Amino acid sequence: MIADGNPEAAVSLRQVAVRRERFTLGPLNIEVPRGLVTAVVGPNGSGKSTLFRLLLKMEPYDDGGEVEVLGHPVKPGADESFKTGIGYLAELPHAYEDSLTAEEKARFASMWYPGWDWDRYRKLIRSFDAESPDKLKKMSKGMRRKVELACALAHNPELLLLDEPSSGLDPFAWKTMLGELQRYMEQGDRTMIIASHITEEVRRLADCILFVHRGKALGFYEKDQLFDSWRALAVASPEPGRIAELAKSPGLQGVAESAPGIYQLETDLAEEAEAYCRERGFQVMGSRRMELEDILSCLIRKEDARR
Numbered sequence: 001m002i003a004d005g006n007p008e009a010a011v012s013l014r015q016v017a018v019r020r021e022r023f024t025l026g027p028l029n030i031e032v033p034r035g036l037v038t039a040v041v042g043p044n045g046s047g048k049s050t051l052f053r054l055l056l057k058m059e060p061y062d063d064g065g066e067v068e069v070l071g072h073p074v075k076p077g078a079d080e081s082f083k084t085g086i087g088y089l090a091e092l093p094h095a096y097e098d099s100l101t102a103e104e105k106a107r108f109a110s111m112w113y114p115g116w117d118w119d120r121y122r123k124l125i126r127s128f129d130a131e132s133p134d135k136l137k138k139m140s141k142g143m144r145r146k147v148e149l150a151c152a153l154a155h156n157p158e159l160l161l162l163d164e165p166s167s168g169l170d171p172f173a174w175k176t177m178l179g180e181l182q183r184y185m186e187q188g189d190r191t192m193i194i195a196s197h198i199t200e201e202v203r204r205l206a207d208c209i210l211f212v213h214r215g216k217a218l219g220f221y222e223k224d225q226l227f228d229s230w231r232a233l234a235v236a237s238p239e240p241g242r243i244a245e246l247a248k249s250p251g252l253q254g255v256a257e258s259a260p261g262i263y264q265l266e267t268d269l270a271e272e273a274e275a276y277c278r279e280r281g282f283q284v285m286g287s288r289r290m291e292l293e294d295i296l297s298c299l300i301r302k303e304d305a306r307r
């Protein structure tokens with residue numbers, strides 16, 4: 001997770017801290033790889049939106065930290081032209097755009113982004129079924145979201161930052177969005193960072209997952225590896241009361257005796273834990289992938305115990 005000036009990184013953070021009156025993000029040391037989708041997953045108020053704003057130079061950070069986006073330093077006085085290579089979908093709509101129509105918003109964006117492609121924009125609007133002459137403030141939440149998504153994608157940005165993009169979308173629009181985002185990533189050289197509370201969205205889109213909680217990074221994982229190694233095992237023993245033995249199993253994240261001699265064991269080293277159990281005469285009756293929220297709960301529990 002420590003950044004070391006890796007040119008393969010789309011985003012590098014070194015010892016970066018954002019301080020507010022009642023909240024601190026960081027210090028963060030993170031490298032987000034290029035060409036992949038990284039999902040930022042964490043409870044409400046954990047700092048996901050603040051992280052996005054930091055990357056767009058909308059949040060000042062403490063001296064001593066270093067932020068690099070697409071190879072450019074993000075710091076006071078530095079050139080900001082790299083921002084034209086970013087597509088950003090904020091969590092909430094901007095009030096100053098309320099009185100614009102979709103077409104007017106798009107015209108405004110087209111002046112800012114050299115790579116703006118009207119043909120691409122119109123195709124996206126059609127694909128989202130979001131053709132409307134209304135002002136943005138008169139649109140439904142989902143309709144406005146679709147317009148904003150089309151605008152974030154229309155210049156085919158090198159880096160796409162999506163803050164809870166599916167908020168307000170109906171299931172059809174959600175599916176369309178997934179398809180468009182997958183097509184965007186199929187180009188092979190694009191990078192996406194997405195904050196999401198939707199497990200299915202993370203499962204389908206993400207290559208990597210960054211867990212955050214109370215402004216701290218709890219871990220950066222390759223998704224498939226994460227789901228392979230974090231498992232819940234159902235373990236049986238002919239005699240009850242052997243929980244202390246299981247509590248020493250590799251990668252232990254949690255263990256409970258659900259019935260006499262029947263244990264639920266959560267581990268982030270599934271293969272090693274299964275071998276450990278078998279060597280000691282336990283029977284491994286089942287092994288299932290843990291859900292994203294369960295993994296996040298385990299990480300939070302560990303972090304809270306450390307505090």
Ligand SMILES: Nc1ncnc2c1ncn2[C@@H]1O[C@H](COP(=O)(O)OP(=O)(O)OP(=O)(O)O)[C@@H](O)[C@H]1O
Nearest residue numbers: 020022023042043044045046047048049050051091
């Ligand atoms: N403008 C602000 N001024 C002061 N504190 C703020 C401001 N915006 C957010 N915060 C605080 O910063 C913390 C992180 O907020 P942030 O919006 O980054 O979290 P989040 O992970 O995106 O949450 P959610 O999942 O609810 O969108 C919260 O404690 C929030 O109250």
